[in-house]
Amino acid sequence: MKKNILIISPHPKLLGGVANHYLGLNNLWDNTIKYEYYGKRENIPAYITFFYDLIKYILKLIFKRPDVVIINPSLRRYQIIRDGLYLLLAKILMIDVITFIHGWDEKYARIIIKKPSLFKFVYNKSTFIYVLSSSFKEQLLEMGITCPILLTTTKVDDKLIKDFNINERTGKVTNILFLARIEKEKGILIAINAFIILKTKYDWLTLTIVGSGGLLNEAKEFVNKKNIKDVNFTGPLHGMDVAKEYSKSDIYVLPTYGEGMPTSVLEAMAFGLPIITRPVGGLNDFFDTKKMGSLVADLAPESFAFELEKYILDSEKTKNSALFNHQYAINRFLASSVVNKIETDIEFYLN
Template identity: 35%
Template sequence: MKVLITVPHAEVAGGVANYYRIFRKHGSKRFEFIIIGNQGRERSLCRTLIRFLTDIRCFIKTIISNPYDLIILNPSLDPKSLVRDGMHLFLAKLFGKKVVVFFRGWHTKWEPLIFDKLGWFFRFCFFKANAMITLAVEFKKKLENIGYSKPIFLETTIVDDDAFSDFRRKKYKLSPERFDSGIHILFLSRIQREKGIYETIKAFQVLKRRHPTVSLSIAGDGKELDRVIQYIDRSHIESIEILGYIDGREKTEAFQKADIYLFPTYYGEGMPNSVLEAMAYGLPVITRPVGGIKDFFEDGKMGCLSNSLSPKVIASNIERLIVNPNLVNKIGKYNHEYAKQHFGSSQVIQRIELICELVFKGKKDEAGA
């Protein structure tokens, strides 16, 4: 069986690009990849249209000249992605290919437009897929509710197996005062408002008043980064380190340095890679019940899962960990083992291979579909 997967350009930061960088590194030769979408440089409508038409031409040429048995598309639930991937799906079916649609991000604000006003387009294009993959039970149920009756598989994002060999759990003296003297918080994400960056900074301000020695690292790049730096400067907040975009060894070091991972996102997440990576490195996680996070996250056992965006509430959740180093160590160990069993690249790729085999053979997965 030979599978073609559509992927973003390597220069485009984000969870999908990161997922397939890891997938390519550890996956088998049966998987091949084709880049679609912008390269991070297109800004004008004209350039975007040219890129779209170029992608279509390359896609047609690729599936005609290669004997692919299955194609995996990777849209998010937003109008731009659905038009692009809807066209690719239509063309793939036109040439007799089996198709799996793997929904990545899921923007609930677009549901009324896509499922109601443009429901005819969604059904016409996407109901042709032989199967779908989602990152959350909630998304699966919504697809079933609008009438999609073919298999829908539940999956996760991915953690590079190498991260588990890099894991180094810190040992703390069990006095809260000693632990508090070196506590370090990490926020790692694309820097935009909806990812909870300002809530993170404001919560850190609240925490800093009660625990002056705590520190925060902000890692990532994005359209909001310059304004974030200006906000920190205007507010005269100390002990915040701006790392910018990091990868490889720098990313490993950031996770190893941290004691707690904070990610109060309200973005249209599927299942954030950074949460899974933080768990792999043995960090307690403080986040919100968005996307697939709420399907597996055990509040209290993995950290804290809270709907609140209040900086005071977020600071209080961090403080519960700061004053209890035994709990931090216990959560860290549990998170590391859980991530290793469920999110490691070996396990994820094996599950994707099984899904491809089941779809290719026309069978349903008793466990996941």
């Protein structure tokens, strides 16, 4: 029997990680899906929309009566408090709630572990909790969570790779791709500095930077000031424009400070790119450094340049990684598989 599922999400026009995750799952559900948006809008901060969003949510719970609500916080103070309120309101009305914790703040996690009572009281009311990493699950257990905790993943949109042909990968590295929010925490300046090191040895290399963010202008100014050639800033891209950049690139770099499960890494794998990133979040649960790429322990540009150079110098290694990553992502990360897993879990735990 189909269920009516209400997903609480940031507004899709913002195209953040959570909104993007659910956009990629649209049209794949067997159940009936509705959305309720909350948080900031374009040019409208979250504190202004808070009570408006909350009232809309309460009315929807009362008059639409969903079978289950899916809330999508990150483990950060404001989001945990806000989504905890959404959880409690649904439970008051005897509606099941699934919690999907996306991002993870290690400092805040340690605070909760020391004083877990309120967090435990609220979030143990979840039917089950999704997390993106086994280490996150272990910390929830330390917080006293006793409801089921399940591992899940972000996704690769099936449509994104429909025209991609993995057999066109030659193993030659000419273009390095950075695709993420242009913020310090994503390692944009580390990526650029690693490229500077490599460019002195391999003049043909190019770097493509896809995304927008608070550090975009600073990154552009840095490139201009250093007179670095062959760095292309595309700005934010979506849909098949993103697919083109993955297809035109040969290796993916993300010197991130921390992640849950970075969608861009899974997408890059699906397009057959070796991955040079860091041992963060859910990547630690599956990443094979002998086949998929490299996990760099530190944040030094020299370390990232060193790992990238291994693939520049060894086309056979690059091609083998491309073939392995593509097949691995197809088998595990396609949106259709992610939807099927969520619906199976809902059917099992709600019954």
